[in-house]
Amino acid sequence: MANTCPGCHRKVYHNEEIVFHNEHWHRTCFKCTSCKARLRPGKFLEHQGQAYCEPCHNSLFGQKGYGKSFTPRSSTAVKPSHTCKACNKEITEKEIRVGTFYYHPECFVCKSCGEQLPKNNYITSGSDNYCTRCAPLESLSIDPKIIRSLPQCSKCGESIDEEVLLFVNYKYYHSSCFTCEKCSKELYSVDFTLKGGKFYCANCI
Numbered sequence: 001m002a003n004t005c006p007g008c009h010r011k012v013y014h015n016e017e018i019v020f021h022n023e024h025w026h027r028t029c030f031k032c033t034s035c036k037a038r039l040r041p042g043k044f045l046e047h048q049g050q051a052y053c054e055p056c057h058n059s060l061f062g063q064k065g066y067g068k069s070f071t072p073r074s075s076t077a078v079k080p081s082h083t084c085k086a087c088n089k090e091i092t093e094k095e096i097r098v099g100t101f102y103y104h105p106e107c108f109v110c111k112s113c114g115e116q117l118p119k120n121n122y123i124t125s126g127s128d129n130y131c132t133r134c135a136p137l138e139s140l141s142i143d144p145k146i147i148r149s150l151p152q153c154s155k156c157g158e159s160i161d162e163e164v165l166l167f168v169n170y171k172y173y174h175s176s177c178f179t180c181e182k183c184s185k186e187l188y189s190v191d192f193t194l195k196g197g198k199f200y201c202a203n204c205i
Contacts, residue, residue: 003017003024004024005017005024005025005026005029006023006025006029007025007026007029007030007031008026008029010026012024012025012026018030018039018040020051021049027040030051031051032044032051032052032053032056033050033051033052033056034052034053034056034060035053035055035056037053038081039051039053040081040092045057047060047061082095082102083102084102084103084104084107085101085102085103085107086103086104086107086108086109087104087107089104091103091104096108096119098124098129098167099124101127105119108122108129109129110122110129110130110131110134111128111129111130111134112130112131112134113131113133113134115131117129117130117131121167121168121169122167122168123135123166123167123188124166124167132188132190132191132192133191135188152172153172153173153174153177154171154172154173154177155173155174155177155178156174156177158174166178166188168199169194175188178199179199180192180199180200180201180204181198181199181200181204182200182201182204183201183203183204185201185203185204187199187201190202193205
């Protein structure tokens, strides 16, 4: 016999439930009491019979382990779940963030050739991601929200306000700033090598 979820008052079945204090919740209904972020089983903190994400618990009741009401049964918290931009499914494990978008690692692929992208070496043009071989040369418009969420160019220090954004070795660059250390050739959309923390074109290795 199915139980009733206290969040939506609908039937909840075993393969979709989270049990908390003998109550059976849908996974999508089990949320932080304060901020309403979704919580995963065993990945939340408890205070007086209520479930919280770690940031809310720490803000309201103090750091984990110091509040009198902390119950050890609910250990480490987890970030609110996100939806993968590529497949529109929930991300429950590892994720890759690009600006305001999130991806499953296996869904983070080049828009052109379909090859999986390394998280520290790809090019974002518009809202699409490319490997360095397939990145388009034409200018594409980009959502201003993405630009505002990105750090400054790692080379010139200026904000990135152009169409093409490069993210290489965990740093962002203007396309014109991403150049060969030796000959100053622009490395956007060409083969390059990272050596000693510096980037070189194929001719200068």
